[in-house]
Amino acid sequence: MTRDEITAEIVAARLAKGLTWQQLSEAVDKPVVWTIAALLGQHPIPSETGAVLAELLGLDESVVPVLAAVPMRGGLPTAVPTDPTIYRFYEVLQVYGGAIKELIHSEFGDGIMSAINFSLDVERKPHPDGDRVVVTLDGKFLPYAWTSADG
Amino acid sequence: MTRDEITAEIVAARLAKGLTWQQLSEAVDKPVVWTIAALLGQHPIPSETGAVLAELLGLDESVVPVLAAVPMRGGLPTAVPTDPTIYRFYEVLQVYGGAIKELIHSEFGDGIMSAINFSLDVERKPHPDGDRVVVTLDGKFLPYAWTSADG
Amino acid sequence: MTRDEITAEIVAARLAKGLTWQQLSEAVDKPVVWTIAALLGQHPIPSETGAVLAELLGLDESVVPVLAAVPMRGGLPTAVPTDPTIYRFYEVLQVYGGAIKELIHSEFGDGIMSAINFSLDVERKPHPDGDRVVVTLDGKFLPYAWTSADG
Amino acid sequence: MTRDEITAEIVAARLAKGLTWQQLSEAVDKPVVWTIAALLGQHPIPSETGAVLAELLGLDESVVPVLAAVPMRGGLPTAVPTDPTIYRFYEVLQVYGGAIKELIHSEFGDGIMSAINFSLDVERKPHPDGDRVVVTLDGKFLPYAWTSADG
Amino acid sequence: MTRDEITAEIVAARLAKGLTWQQLSEAVDKPVVWTIAALLGQHPIPSETGAVLAELLGLDESVVPVLAAVPMRGGLPTAVPTDPTIYRFYEVLQVYGGAIKELIHSEFGDGIMSAINFSLDVERKPHPDGDRVVVTLDGKFLPYAWTSADG
Amino acid sequence: MTRDEITAEIVAARLAKGLTWQQLSEAVDKPVVWTIAALLGQHPIPSETGAVLAELLGLDESVVPVLAAVPMRGGLPTAVPTDPTIYRFYEVLQVYGGAIKELIHSEFGDGIMSAINFSLDVERKPHPDGDRVVVTLDGKFLPYAWTSADG
Amino acid sequence: MTRDEITAEIVAARLAKGLTWQQLSEAVDKPVVWTIAALLGQHPIPSETGAVLAELLGLDESVVPVLAAVPMRGGLPTAVPTDPTIYRFYEVLQVYGGAIKELIHSEFGDGIMSAINFSLDVERKPHPDGDRVVVTLDGKFLPYAWTSADG
Amino acid sequence: MTRDEITAEIVAARLAKGLTWQQLSEAVDKPVVWTIAALLGQHPIPSETGAVLAELLGLDESVVPVLAAVPMRGGLPTAVPTDPTIYRFYEVLQVYGGAIKELIHSEFGDGIMSAINFSLDVERKPHPDGDRVVVTLDGKFLPYAWTSADG
Amino acid sequence: MTRDEITAEIVAARLAKGLTWQQLSEAVDKPVVWTIAALLGQHPIPSETGAVLAELLGLDESVVPVLAAVPMRGGLPTAVPTDPTIYRFYEVLQVYGGAIKELIHSEFGDGIMSAINFSLDVERKPHPDGDRVVVTLDGKFLPYAWTSADG
Amino acid sequence: MTRDEITAEIVAARLAKGLTWQQLSEAVDKPVVWTIAALLGQHPIPSETGAVLAELLGLDESVVPVLAAVPMRGGLPTAVPTDPTIYRFYEVLQVYGGAIKELIHSEFGDGIMSAINFSLDVERKPHPDGDRVVVTLDGKFLPYAWTSADG
Incomplete structure (x- = not known):
């Protein structure tokens, strides 16, 4: 199998x-x-x-x-997800992706949030207007660094 | 313009x-x-x-x-982003999108995290192995509801 | 299965x-x-x-x-539908999508029609030139709101 | 121009x-x-x-x-819309497109809702839980008919 | 099945x-x-x-x-057909699609040839330089008409 | 220019x-x-x-x-046309492409309708239920032939 | 089968x-x-x-x-081939396609090389720097001709 | 420029x-x-x-x-060419690509025809049924070889 | 099989x-x-x-x-890889592809690194900040050469 | 600008x-x-x-x-590169991507080669059969680690 x-x-x-x-x-x-x-x-x-x-x-x-065994990762059946629950996160990326990028760079400089040294949490939090889904993405900042094994 | x-x-x-x-x-x-x-x-x-x-x-x-005026939203130049800083969030969706969906459903039932009644925060948090990018997605839970104006 | x-x-x-x-x-x-x-x-x-x-x-x-169990939603086999009966609704979106967006914004302000708190009806209605298919999409208006669980 | x-x-x-x-x-x-x-x-x-x-x-x-002059129609910049307000209608098609097709066929037989002999209305309707966007698609039913000019 | x-x-x-x-x-x-x-x-x-x-x-x-039962229509395995016999018709659309559109509009005004109230014929016709494939597409003209059930 | x-x-x-x-x-x-x-x-x-x-x-x-000069041909802005008047011809190909192929082969054998030695006509023809758009595609039959210059 | x-x-x-x-x-x-x-x-x-x-x-x-029976032709699993041996021919088309088109038109006028009245040969030919793959595409020239069955 | x-x-x-x-x-x-x-x-x-x-x-x-300067190569505006003169070569690849691959391998073993150490010729050749376009692709055979600079 | x-x-x-x-x-x-x-x-x-x-x-x-038998090569399930380990190499191509091209041309002139006369090595190399993955791509330089079998 | x-x-x-x-x-x-x-x-x-x-x-x-300023990265004009010099690296990924993945995992365990903490070198190296392009990709190994700021 x-x-x-x-x-x-x-x-x-x-x-x-x-x-x-x-x-x-x-x-x-x-x-x-x-x-x-x-x-x-x-x-x-x-x-x-x-x-x-x-x-x-x-x-x-x-x-x-x-x-x-380490699997071939990538769990979405299409490049753009069609399931509404998952699509909303893709939409967040369309609407806020540029802002997230700017904020990471203004706070940390050039680099990325790691998706490898990374954890994710989904919580239910109360609010007077209805409970909220709070998803926390927590990844190590990796600065662009021009490093080589011989350095 | x-x-x-x-x-x-x-x-x-x-x-x-x-x-x-x-x-x-x-x-x-x-x-x-x-x-x-x-x-x-x-x-x-x-x-x-x-x-x-x-x-x-x-x-x-x-x-x-x-x-x-309300703009035509959608800020990524390609369906799959190529910028590494933004791509990592797309990768998170590929690897954890299914798990997020399952958790939202097991905690709240059938529905979604709103991307409209929504806020997002990017923070720098310390860690002994290097500072971390913590992105919080906070959206109201919207249950699937078969409602109509005449109801 | x-x-x-x-x-x-x-x-x-x-x-x-x-x-x-x-x-x-x-x-x-x-x-x-x-x-x-x-x-x-x-x-x-x-x-x-x-x-x-x-x-x-x-x-x-x-x-x-x-x-x-909550299914992975998304029922069309291709991104652009090829079945003529379904395609017409995609065509409506191509021709009237911009107008619908403008009208929602002019009537309600910035926001969307929910597809989650939503119902849909298909009716047959008479007309001298031939009966008509009347499809009513009825979704709660969701205003863009920058809200967070801590607010 | x-x-x-x-x-x-x-x-x-x-x-x-x-x-x-x-x-x-x-x-x-x-x-x-x-x-x-x-x-x-x-x-x-x-x-x-x-x-x-x-x-x-x-x-x-x-x-x-x-x-x-009759324009070259088709107003969406991408095959799958990225603007959230417009996307919701595409999502409706993904989730309910099959059901709409079945209902049209069970009520009228084989055929389509015309998108040409067609009108569309957007209304605001009240509901105790918040006002609703009600979009009415109203198109003539066109039965599949094998007709020719010589017939 | x-x-x-x-x-x-x-x-x-x-x-x-x-x-x-x-x-x-x-x-x-x-x-x-x-x-x-x-x-x-x-x-x-x-x-x-x-x-x-x-x-x-x-x-x-x-x-x-x-x-x-009414089937889910759409018989080509790819969006652009690869079979040479079928591709030629797609090529006709690429080369003459704009001209067909202009002629329909100049003869009938704004509207379309129906593909539903429609018949199609394939004939073999002689010509001194070799027999010809003559395909006749015969569809009712449908004018754009802003009609509604209540009208 | x-x-x-x-x-x-x-x-x-x-x-x-x-x-x-x-x-x-x-x-x-x-x-x-x-x-x-x-x-x-x-x-x-x-x-x-x-x-x-x-x-x-x-x-x-x-x-x-x-x-x-001979132009670079291909007049549609997208692989699948979005203009409704042109789309109907693409739809005809989706629904009847397979049948056209079978009929050409049963009448002529293996080969194609040429889109080069080809003419096209658009006519308005009367019908009691409304005038019809009749598009005639007329191309030379080209049989698959394994020929070479040295033959 | x-x-x-x-x-x-x-x-x-x-x-x-x-x-x-x-x-x-x-x-x-x-x-x-x-x-x-x-x-x-x-x-x-x-x-x-x-x-x-x-x-x-x-x-x-x-x-x-x-x-x-005449098959549905088209033997490549993807629109752009990934197998290196086949890809090279696609690359030739990317690099020399425009030149081939210009040469056909300057030598023959407006028209195409038939891929139907066509043969293809693959030969091994010697060269001091290493044997060469010589592929000969041999198709009848078809001039654009506006002909119809009634002509 | x-x-x-x-x-x-x-x-x-x-x-x-x-x-x-x-x-x-x-x-x-x-x-x-x-x-x-x-x-x-x-x-x-x-x-x-x-x-x-x-x-x-x-x-x-x-x-x-x-x-x-060495240019960024790749002269076709779309992945699948729409111009009929160029498309025919893509069609040849769809229909005969697999056969060319098999013949190169059976004659030379595993490897490719180079598109770099390569020349191409377009000739007009006579035939009783009409002149022919003969395109010769002539590339050095490159065998798959697992070689390294240190070898 | x-x-x-x-x-x-x-x-x-x-x-x-x-x-x-x-x-x-x-x-x-x-x-x-x-x-x-x-x-x-x-x-x-x-x-x-x-x-x-x-x-x-x-x-x-x-x-x-x-x-x-020589296989049909091409081992990635999607044109753009989704597995993070493989994607990083695609990202390297997005970020450094242009630079690699310029360097090959400035050092060797017009031509390519062969992917056929080619070997690849993956090594683990130490570094004070953590071991490194060192991948060496080693391909013969192939200069663009307009050569033919008759030359 | x-x-x-x-x-x-x-x-x-x-x-x-x-x-x-x-x-x-x-x-x-x-x-x-x-x-x-x-x-x-x-x-x-x-x-x-x-x-x-x-x-x-x-x-x-x-x-x-x-x-x-940190740019929006991603330097290739198409998802699959068409320039032959750059394409060869994409081809390497198609043919050896799976093997690279397996080797990284067998040597280091689950994780990736960083493309951020990364350097790249292009060298010309001699070989009796012709000089070679040697491209060295040198990135820090990043093990999959489920870490969070609060840890």
Whole structure:
């Protein structure tokens, strides 16, 4: 089975067994965002962790080494997402991408927010007009640096 | 002048005059992210605010009503961004978009994070391994609701 | 079975059993547009409703939890639709999209029609030159608002 | 001047003169949606109407015959719109396009809603939870008919 | 079986049985262009007609209701066709599309040739330099008309 | 001036001078479809013909040799046309392209309709239910032939 | 089996049986380029020829009528080829396409090289710096001619 | 002036002065295909050659160093060419690309035809059924070789 | 089995058997980069080598001739890669592609780095701030040369 | 002037003045690859450096603050490059991208080569069969790390 086929099985098995993402993340003691991303095929899952998850989800143990390999990442089926929940984040990028870039440069200078040394959190926060989805992207600043191994 | 042409003038004038985004946002007493996004052509700028900014940047006052009109939004020159600083946010969406969707649904049920009733913040936060870019997306949760005016 | 596979089964089963969409929507006491959209994979279907539909359509009951999960939405096979019936709505957007935007802004100010707090109706209305298809899109106005959880 | 250049002039002139779309449509006694669409380059404007609009907007009278010619229609700068206000309508098509198609066929049989024998209205309607944008698409039903001139 | 799968079976069965399109269209007393288009998945096929065709082609009778449903139309595998026989018609559109548009407008005014109230014929016509393919597109003229159900 | 710039001038000059395509084609004694296509930049225009047209349209005589050169053809601004009048022909290709291909092959064998040894006509034909646009595509059949200069 | 599935079988069977393209083309007494193109799904294969090839390759005889039908041509999986051997020919078109066009027009006048009345040869030719691949494209010149069946 | 702007001037100047490509290539004693490709912006033109061409075409001498620089190559305005004369070569690639690849590999082994160590010729050759365009692509065979500077 | 199917089997088998790429490359005495690329479907694998690899990976010996054939190369699923590890190399091309081109031309004159007479190495090199990935691309310089077989 | 316009001026001015990239990089004491990339619009240029370069190239000093701002990066005009010299690097990614990914992961674990903490070198190296272009990409390894500011 390829990683993509295993991902499809995981999605179906979780629903069939009525397991929440929270339960799965607690079973392996990992952050819930990381756990979901990994189970959706975006991160390698260490063998011990994979073995626990495979058993919980009723998957064959032959999936464990495939889950443990670094996957080919990139989870959106189209370059521009069509699902409304995901599209809003793409829209944020269209509307605020330029501003984010300017602010990073004015605060840190030339460079980027790492998407590798990175964590992400999704929280529910109250507000008188209705609860809010607060997504925090937290990545190390990486300054453009012209460095070489011989330096 | 079209809004796009005014945006190009703003970008050039700010650099020529050595004004920071912070100075511009303080001059009009608006959040800095909002101010940058607006000056980059993504939000209408109320006339009084626009008049102050036009004068600071040395633009003709005829730009004020154009700045005050709701613009055609969408600030990225290509569907998939090529600038590395902006691309990382697109990459986050590719890697974590599915997980964000699952978490919003498990916490709130079916619906989305609004990108309209929304604010965004970029902060510099310390960490022993190097300072971090922390971007907070904060949008009202909107549940899917089958409502009609006659209801 | 994935949601896509279930959708394909539903489409085939409905035709084989000669059930109308109207009959299906009445069986579950939901608006007919909502019912079709949901059965075509665009909305989660609550378990009790899903159980009724699965039985009517002769589907295995294992589909019920998958139908109850929030799906990855986006039902057109290509970015620009090729089916003539659907294309006409895309054409309306090409020809009248700018006008709709201007009218929303002149009537409500800056903001959007929600596609989430939203309902849609398709009616047949008479006219001396031939009956007409009248499609009503009815969404809550959402004003651009710079709000945050801490506000 | 090409039609595109005239459209850009119209957009700028309207804002500079502080004219509302409503005022322009009343001056020529046409529906407001039609008037905006026409001024945004999507419909030919009869010469007398064009002359009135050109004078109101302060445009050279040489634009009148160009406005009167049938334009190359299609007003969105990208195949998938990026402006949030317009995008929501594209999203409606992604989520409900299949359902609209099914309903048209179940009510009328095989055929389409015309986008040519067509009108469109945008209204503000009240609702306890906030006013709503109600967009009505009203097109003649055209049945698939295998007809020929010799028939 | 989905309509696409049935189409693939039809294509194979016709070749295996050595049936010509002409024979199939005569068996159901329909124009040959219509018959081919319908069998290639582009038109619904009334049940009696579908039953005759299914028997001739040796298909299971369960395909009849699927053939009778209005299909999702659009038969080209790519937006720009690559098959040379089909590409030539796309090329005609690239070279003569503008001229066709101008002529329709100068003869009829603003409007379109319907592709719904429409028939198409392919004939072989002689010429001293070699026989010619003559394709006649015959569609009702539809004038742009701002009509509504309430009018 | 490039050919594209000359085409834009032609389009504007014709409207400003109130000339019909018919008048232009008669002035140079050429078929009207050919004349429009050529003036829209899709065919070379022989020098004598070009000189007549340039004078009628009030263009500088320096355009004559550019009009006489074979142009880079391809007159649609996007791969899939967005103008409704032109789009309908693309739709015909989507719905009937496969049928046209099958009919050409069953009547003539393997080969194509030439789009080079080709003419096109647009006619208005009466019908009790409304006049019809009849477009005739007339191209030489070219059989696939494996021929070489040495043969 | 569809033609695509048969092509995949042919590719695999040829390798498994260790047959060269040369052997296959000699067995049916056809040019080798034609034979390969046909076996890769780009040409119909007459029944007698198809029967010989099917037997040589060990395919079921039911493939013969499918091979004999005119296929949907177009053999590249992407619009721009990614295989380096094939890409070089696309690159030649990018770099020399304009020059080829100018030369055809200066030598023959307005028209094209037919890709239908056409043959192609691939030869190995010696050179002191290393043997060369010489590909000869040989197509009938087709002049643009405005001809019709009635002419 | 950029290279693109110079190319546009060259195209216009050649037509205005009535110079043939042949005359230009003879004036600089270069192959005609190379000369056209270079003047269309696809090759650098050595300074002495560029000076001769600039004078013949009446261009300012400041273009000479720009012509002498290696240009950004790639002369087609769209990924898939729309001009019929150029498209036919793309079609050849679609229909025969796979066969050319197989033949190169069966004759030479794994590798490519170079498009760099390469020449191209366009000839007119007679045939009883009409003269033919014969295009010869002649490139050095480059075998895949895993070589490194240290080897 | 097609080459693509064999590649999928290889990927799965390697993980299941816990073999490293290093072990596989040593078993066949080939450079490790070459070995991985070949096993991922980008190079033909000589029969003896293929037989060894097939046995190590537990594949059926019928894969050996398919592995030995030159494959259709091009290993990325999308034109722009979405996997972050691969994307960084595409980003390098976006940011430094122009500079690499200029440097090749200033050092060697007009021409290219061959990607065929080519090797590639990936090394880990130390640096006080963290180990570095050093990728060396090493290709023969190929000067643009207008050569022909008859020369 | 926008950064893009300044880049176009730089390209022209360098050729007109006959300056080599080497001379420019020495004048500002920066690595030559960095200097070219920066002058082609891919890096900000510190004010002192920018002032020296502007004077050498004869540009107005008003360009200095624009050069000093972080640019919108991404230097290729199309998603897939068409220039042969640059395309070869894209081809390397198509053929060896998967292998590079596997090797980085097998040597370092899950993570990427930074394209930000990064340098690049182009060298000419001798080889008996012809000199070689050796391009070294040297980036810091960044391991996937789930870190947050609060950690």
